[in-house]
Amino acid sequence: MKTPAISRRAMLLGAGAVTAWAASPARALLAQAAKNALPTSVESLLSQMTVVEKAGQLTLNAAAWAGSAATALNPAGAQTNFEGQLAEVRQGRLGGVFNGNGAEMARQMQLVAMREARLKLPLVFAADVIHGFRTVFPMPLAEAGSFDADLAERTARVAAVEATAAGIDWNFAPMVDVARDPRWGRGIEGAGEDVLLGRIMAEARVRGFQGRKGLKAADAMVACAKHFAAYGAAEGGLDYNTVDVSERTLREIYFPPFQSAFAAGAGTTMAAFNELSGVPATANHWLLTDVLRTEWGFDGVVVSDYTGDMELIAHGFAADEREATKLAFLAGVDMCMQSSFYINHLPDLVAKGDVPMARLDEAVRRVLAMKVMLGLFDDPFRRIDVRRERTRIGTPAHRKVAREAGAKSIVLLKNEGDLLPLPRSGKRIALIGPFVQGKRELIGPWNVYGTDADAVDLLTGVRAALRDASMVTATDGSGILEPLPGGIEAAAAAARAADIVVLAVGEAQTMSGEAQSRTDITIPAPQMALAEAVAAVGKPMVVLLRHGRALALDGAVKDAPAILATWFLGSESGPATADILFGAVAPSARLPVSFPHSSGQAPYYYAHKNTGRPNPPGDRVAFKARYMDVPGGALYPFGHGLTYGRIAYSALDTGDGVLASGGKLTVRATVTNSGSRAADEVIQLYVQDVTASITRPVRELKAFRKVRVAAGASETVEFTLARGDLTFIGQDLKPTVEPGKFRLWIAPSAEAEGVSGEFTLA
Numbered sequence: 231m232k233t234p235a236i237s238r239r240a241m242l243l244g245a246g247a248v249t250a251w252a253a254s255p256a257r258a259l260l261a262q263a264a265k266n267a268l269p270t271s272v273e274s275l276l277s278q279m280t281v282v283e284k285a286g287q288l289t290l291n292a293a294a295w296a297g298s299a300a301t302a303l304n305p306a307g308a309q310t311n312f313e314g315q316l317a318e319v320r321q322g323r324l325g326g327v328f329n330g331n332g333a334e335m336a337r338q339m340q341l342v343a344m345r346e347a348r349l350k351l352p353l354v355f356a357a358d359v360i361h362g363f364r365t366v367f368p369m370p371l372a373e374a375g376s377f378d379a380d381l382a383e384r385t386a387r388v389a390a391v392e393a394t395a396a397g398i399d400w401n402f403a404p405m406v407d408v409a410r411d412p413r414w415g416r417g418i419e420g421a422g423e424d425v426l427l428g429r430i431m432a433e434a435r436v437r438g439f440q441g442r443k444g445l446k447a448a449d450a451m452v453a454c455a456k457h458f459a460a461y462g463a464a465e466g467g468l469d470y471n472t473v474d475v476s477e478r479t480l481r482e483i484y485f486p487p488f489q490s491a492f493a494a495g496a497g498t499t500m501a502a503f504n505e506l507s508g509v510p511a512t513a514n515h516w517l518l519t520d521v522l523r524t525e526w527g528f529d530g531v532v533v534s535d536y537t538g539d540m541e542l543i544a545h546g547f548a549a550d551e552r553e554a555t556k557l558a559f560l561a562g563v564d565m566c567m568q569s570s571f572y573i574n575h576l577p578d579l580v581a582k583g584d585v586p587m588a589r590l591d592e593a594v595r596r597v598l599a600m601k602v603m604l605g606l607f608d609d610p611f612r613r614i615d616v617r618r619e620r621t622r623i624g625t626p627a628h629r630k631v632a633r634e635a636g637a638k639s640i641v642l643l644k645n646e647g648d649l650l651p652l653p654r655s656g657k658r659i660a661l662i663g664p665f666v667q668g669k670r671e672l673i674g675p676w677n678v679y680g681t682d683a684d685a686v687d688l689l690t691g692v693r694a695a696l697r698d699a700s701m702v703t704a705t706d707g708s709g710i711l712e713p714l715p716g717g718i719e720a721a722a723a724a725a726r727a728a729d730i731v732v733l734a735v736g737e738a739q740t741m742s743g744e745a746q747s748r749t750d751i752t753i754p755a756p757q758m759a760l761a762e763a764v765a766a767v768g769k770p771m772v773v774l775l776r777h778g779r780a781l782a783l784d785g786a787v788k789d790a791p792a793i794l795a796t797w798f799l800g801s802e803s804g805p806a807t808a809d810i811l812f813g814a815v816a817p818s819a820r821l822p823v824s825f826p827h828s829s830g831q832a833p834y835y836y837a838h839k840n841t842g843r844p845n846p847p848g849d850r851v852a853f854k855a856r857y858m859d860v861p862g863g864a865l866y867p868f869g870h871g872l873t874y875g876r877i878a879y880s881a882l883d884t885g886d887g888v889l890a891s892g893g894k895l896t897v898r899a900t901v902t903n904s905g906s907r908a909a910d911e912v913i914q915l916y917v918q919d920v921t922a923s924i925t926r927p928v929r930e931l932k933a934f935r936k937v938r939v940a941a942g943a944s945e946t947v948e949f950t951l952a953r954g955d956l957t958f959i960g961q962d963l964k965p966t967v968e969p970g971k972f973r974l975w976i977a978p979s980a981e982a983e984g985v986s987g988e989f990t991l992a
Contacts, residue, residue, distance in 0.1 A: 272598050272607060275349055276591065283322035283349060284594045285576040290356065290533065290567045291315070293330030300329035300678045303358070303744070305536075315339070319353065320346045323573050325565070325597060326354035328402070329678050333619040336397030340610050352610035354601055356400035358678050359439075359451075360419055361385075363392035365628040365801050366673040366680035368639040369742075369778060370405065370431070372797035374421035374822040375871070376638040377912045377936055379434040385635050386438025388628045391449045395622035396679075397614040399604045401451045402500065404435035406487035407460070411833035412780040412823060413467025415746030418675055418798075420462065422822030423835040423868055425483055426931045429490035436494035445497070446605035448612050455491035457502035457535060459517060460484040464504055467832060468747050473504040478924070480506075482959045489526065497600060498531040501538055501563055510545045512538040513554075518562030531596045533565040534558060540569040551575060556584055564593040624684065629802060636799035636806025642817035642872040643825075646791035649770055651813030651874060652730060655697040660728035661689055661704045662721045662764055663735045664757065665776045671710070674798025675743030675778055684801060688734060688774070691804025695812045703728065708760040710738045718763045725767040732811070733764055734774040735787060739798065742778025751829045752782050761786040774807065780823040782831075783865060795821070813874060818910035818936065820871035820979070827860040836868040836980035837927035869931070869979035875909030875939060878902045881946075882976060882985035889991045891969075895951045899976040899985050903939040912936050915949045916980060918973040923961055929980055947976070956991060967991070 279287075292300070294315040310318075312335075318324040319342045330336060336355050343353045361367045367385040376382070386404075393401065408428050409417035421431040432455065441450040460480060464471035475484070488499065501518065502511040511517055512534055522528045539558040540551070548554035555575040558566070566572035579585040605612050642650065652659065665671055665688065672685035693699040707721030708714055725731045735757040740746065753761070765771055765786035773790040775781060777797060787793070794817075799806050809815040826834040845854035845862055856862050864870075881900040889895040903909050915933040919926040933949050951974075953967050960966035969991045977984025 272602060275351065276594060276598065278349060279594070280322070281577045281580050281590070282573070284590055285573045286318075286321075286323040287325040287351065287594050287597050288565050288576070289324055289570060289573040290326050290328060290565050291324065291570065292568055293327040293335065295331045295335045296329050297331050297678070303329075303676065303678060316342050319343050322347055322349060322351070324353070326356060326400070328356035328567070329358060330355060330397070333395070333397040333614050333616045336614045337611070337616065340614060344610055352601055352606040354399050354604070354606065355397050355613070356402060357393060357398045358402045358676065359389050359393045359398065360403050360405070360676045361674070362389050362632070362677065362800060363396070363679050364623045364684065365389075365392060365632050366677055366685065367632050367635050367801075368799045369418045369674045369676075369797055370420060370435075371418045371422055371778070371822060372639040372799065373635060374427060374431050375641055375819040376635070377427070377820055377934055378638060379430050381635055381638055382431050382434035383438040384631060386435045387441065388631050390439050390441060390451050392623045392628065394449045394451055394613045395615070395619045397619075399451055399606065399613055400454065400498065400600075401439050402454045402456060403439065404432055404453065404455065404491065405457065406432040406455050406491050407457060407462035408483055408487065409462035409823075410835040411462075411464070411467035412751050412826070413747055413749060413829070413832050414462060414464055414469060415675075415742045415748065415778065416469060416744050417462065417823070418742045418778040421487075423824065424822065424837070424931050425486050427822060428487040432487045432491040433494040436491050436496045440495055440497075445603045446608070446612075450604075452497040452600060452604060453491070454498040454500050454533065455488050455496045456500035457511075458488060458499045458522065458532075459502055459511060460506060461502040461504050469745050470503045473506055475506075477963055478959045481963065492526065492528055492530075496530070497603060498533060499528070500533050500535055503535050503538055503541065505545060510542055510547050512563055513542055513547060513557040513561045515561040523562060529596065531564050531600050532562055534563050534567045534569075536567050537569045539563065539566055539571050552579065555579060559585060559593070560589065564596050632800055633802035633806050633809070636802050637809045637815040639797060639799060639819050640807065640810045640817060641795040641819045641821055641870070642810070643793040643795055643866050643870070644791070645872050649772060649792040650811065652772070652811050654695060654812050655701070657701065657729040658727065659692070659696075659702045660724040660731050661692060661702060661734065662707045662724060662731060663733050663760065663774075664706050664708055664710045665734035665736060665774070666706070666732075667704045671739055671776060672798070672803045673739070673800050675739050675746070680801065686802055686804040688804045688807055691806070691808035692732075692811070694805065695808040695814070707764070708756045711754050711756065713756040713759065718760055721760055722763050722767055725764045725769050728769060731764055731767070731769045731771040732774060733761060733771055733790070734776060735761060736776030736781070737778055739778075749829065751779060751832065752784060753787055758785055758787065765790065772811070780821075780825045782826050782829045788865075813907070816874050816908060816910055817872065818912070820869050820912045821866055822868065824864040824868045824980070825866040827865045831857065831860060834864060836864070837930055839925050840928055863981050867979045867981035869912070869914050870982075871912065871979075873909035873911060874905065874907040875903040875911075875941065876905035877909060877911050877939070877978065878904065879976060879978070879984040882987050884974070884987050884989050887987070887989045889951060889953065889989055891953060891992055895989055896948060897951065897974065897976065897989075898946055898948045900944050900946050901937065901939055902944040903941060906941050908938060908940050910936055910938050911978070913947050914977055914979070916975040916977060917951070917956070919956065919958070919968075920971045920973060922958065922968050922970065924958060926958065929975065931980070949976070953991065
């Protein structure tokens, strides 16, 4: 089985992304809004609105009737009760709420808007549906490791079906930030370190959330590409921290996934918390207006992040609430989340002439246009149906997709002596570690609506996979951050009584996600002590990593003969892991981020520059770019992942080795599986521009294919390169292509040799 090649040529770069957005139905409607040409009834409503009612449409607050998970995911702020929020709706002071508590809440609020408010403008209901609603899927970073856009679209589609059944119109996802520093905990929401993979996943998730039938469909919710821009480049991997990168880096690394999301039709975007070169993104006119609006032609809604406008004061960019409101609004933020600054200050700013009425109307039209696109003017209750909510959530079909996604997100990092897959009978297995049993630490960070109580743990999954469930024991051995009295002794005893040890160690859910930055990205010390003690027993040991980021592995964990990166897999965590452990599903995922040797290497990513003093392969050379205390490169690089087959690459064919101007170059390689099991291999094409007017990375991913290679069989894989695939941002900050020599690799990872050669761009 072969999946189609996905290359940069297939993605919409630069002007191509703008063209695609301009041709989309969402763009057409939003363009009408900008030109004062909404449907007559809506335009008539706009003309009747007071300034307060207009500011109300631009105000989005956390739902007063919300679940405890939603409350815990954001900092404490001014709270209101549900009756108080209904009063705001009656007065036209609220355009929508987010992270509310289901269809009944939405029904009650929408009834007040449609029966008791003066102009009867429908509310919009938003939520953070990051990796599933009640059915929880692998965290997005893990799912990106599937290298499977179809899978990402399908999980996003299920999330949309469930969320819209609970009344949600608007999703604050996908996060499309490129994240190259594993210390930054929020990397769990994105697709990792690579631009191409980020673009592909951004497009797939937008398609899944919004559906392919149009946004008026009852199971469609408008997507929000976030966080614009470069949030993932925070200094030191510290959340909310300063970002200071060049415009070239923005255009080459951090902008492209947003362009792809907009090309796929994403109707909204969210301003980032961080500053860019001294100007906070929430008040950055160049970013939100010059680039986003004027250059790219985006006319969707721009919403602040949670109190992002308020934070302009702490940044030292605005003196007070009034100035923060003015700066954010004039920079291009249409809608204010949670601070209530717009409803509190825009009316006075307009009255005194500090904000033009035309700018106010422009923003209101965009919000109304979004509500028109969502069909809320046709039927304000189209996604609010308590009966439908009971039947569309957590269905067996949805759980089946979650299990598939979980298995396809697990990366086999190491498998010495073919220890995996494990036999389903005849061996006593000891499951050891704080992640082996119990309804905890399963769904991962940033999930508002799913619960561990509805998820399946590892022990349950393994028992179901074994022919004799009595052959498995479970012992915690340690807490996540604290030792357990007698825990190590009990774990060592369990290991001695077993034939095989499966050790599950890693991070708690609360150690990754927003505001969860770590300077030391290692496994906590109590778990490492457990690992050393269990390894000392001498039984074959499989390590299952539970984690939300790339980890720096050490000691007995690093030295274990078999290691699986199992991330946070969601509702079907246990069964999905068991599917891989026992070979019911072949491992096919690859790392979307590089695992460094040490925390001190962060940020580490494969597409780095050479420097003027690159260290040659092999041992450390004096006065070259290399750390004194760790090897060069990654412990496990981007794209790495093993299979249960034995894969070899051979027979590179680059034709005549010349890519003519306006032509194409087809390159081929043979992939052979000499093992006894079929394998799903992710074959990756990398290129290096050897000499250019702007220094280029040592490798860049240009395409990949996932290919099923039968046992004992070979497959010839073909990629086609065009001139546009070699584009970079030149000295004039414009896309350019320069003739010259290029290296290429068809390989199983970003640092593997695979087969390599050269070609010339004429």
